[in-house]
Amino acid sequence: MLNYKQLHYFWAVAKAGSIVRASERLNLTPQTLSGQISLLEDALDVALFLRVGRRLELTETGRLALTYADEVFQIGSELEEALRSRPENVSIQFRVGVDDAVPKSIAYRLLSPATSLTEPIRLVCREDKLVRLTVELAIQRLDMVLADRPMPAGTNVKGYSHKLGECGITFFAEPRLAAQLKQPWPQVLDTAPLLIPGKEAAVRGPLMRWLDLRQLRPRIAGEFDDSALMQAFGQAGIGIFIAPSVIAHEVQREHGVAVLGQTDEVTEQFYAISLERRLTHPAVVAINDTAHRELFREARKPSLAS
Incomplete structure (x- = not known):
């Protein structure tokens, strides 16, 4: 089964453009993020990022995964907003x-x-x-x-x-x-x-x-x-x-x-x-x-x- 915490880490890194910037936003160490994304790639048997010099670039599979991740976390935000609404306002x-x-x-x-x-x-x-x-x-x-x-x-x-x-x-x-x-x-x-x-x-x-x-x-x-x-x-x-x-x-x-x-x-x-x-x-x-x-x-x- 897909690990959604690892997917969230992948999504955060893809959006931030680097592991360092994502780690600062998530208050995690770069090593933790890198390790979790490696676990996600191993579980899916795919490569999501390519290292180009000091930069990370998404692979074709990574771009596809990012499209779905965008939808997953947008729906998650909508769910959170709906659940936080007071019943009388629903x-x-x-x-x-x-x-x-x-x-x-x-x-x-x-x-x-x-x-x-x-x-x-x-x-x-x-x-x-x-x-x-x-x-x-x-x-x-x-x-x-x-x-x-x-x-x-x-x-x-x-x-x-x-x-x-x-x-x-x-x-x-x-x-x-x-x-x-x-x-x-x-x-x-x-x-x-x-x-x-x-x-x-x-x-x-x-x-x-x-x-x-x-x-x-x-x-x-x-x-x-x-x-x-x-x-x-x-x-x-x-x-x-x-x-x-x-x-x-x-x-x-x-x-x-x-x-x-x-x-x-x-x-x-x-x-x-x-x-x-x-x-x-x-x-x-x-x-x-x-x-x-x-x-x-x-x-x-x-x-x-x-």
Whole structure:
């Protein structure tokens, strides 16, 4: 079994850059530290350090060990902090990864039910690419990932994708830009400046195919991984932009933009990805229930727009 005291000594030396500096911080003799690290290397049958002149350098195995040691002692610090908290101040920590392709307004609307539970919830949000978030989920540093697509195919992470809902998309333009566009919908998009989601956004492919099917050739004025940044450029009049139809009124109100048109032939889908096949975490259950009962209820009704 791994000796965690020896691992801590290795971690301290790797962080300090030398045995002497680490020994001063730990109030131990250099000989003690050196001996304990040698015991760790013998037990693991690996070399963690190479001596280069008077300096110590990590081997490839040592760098790998340091990555894991960082996580071990970070989690240890979090555990210590949690145990030191007074019971009356303890709340359930709900750690969520938000794929950066998910619009901020949608993320807020989906996550807000978790903050209204009887038991207090401490919401911790991390935003990143979906692939990296699923890795964090796999090592249980996240409780849930909010994404615009199911778990990516081919990933080694054993997780489950719970569909929260889907809706069509609405096209918006800054009022002065909208006034310059004289064509009816959807021909108004032809040759007009258009801002599109980045290549990793699930809606990107269906949007481009829809435009091609209707023989619409907008001028791509920009593409954005972050939906909030795309909306900011759209608000500035750089180009037409899209957003999920369930937040169309909110986008209009917040950004002062005009609606050009809407289609249900292109849809955005949203998923809660978790390690649970059957949802049991109270916050995830609340998010799932509210999404189906309220946020996406109107989107399930037939629409005449196209």
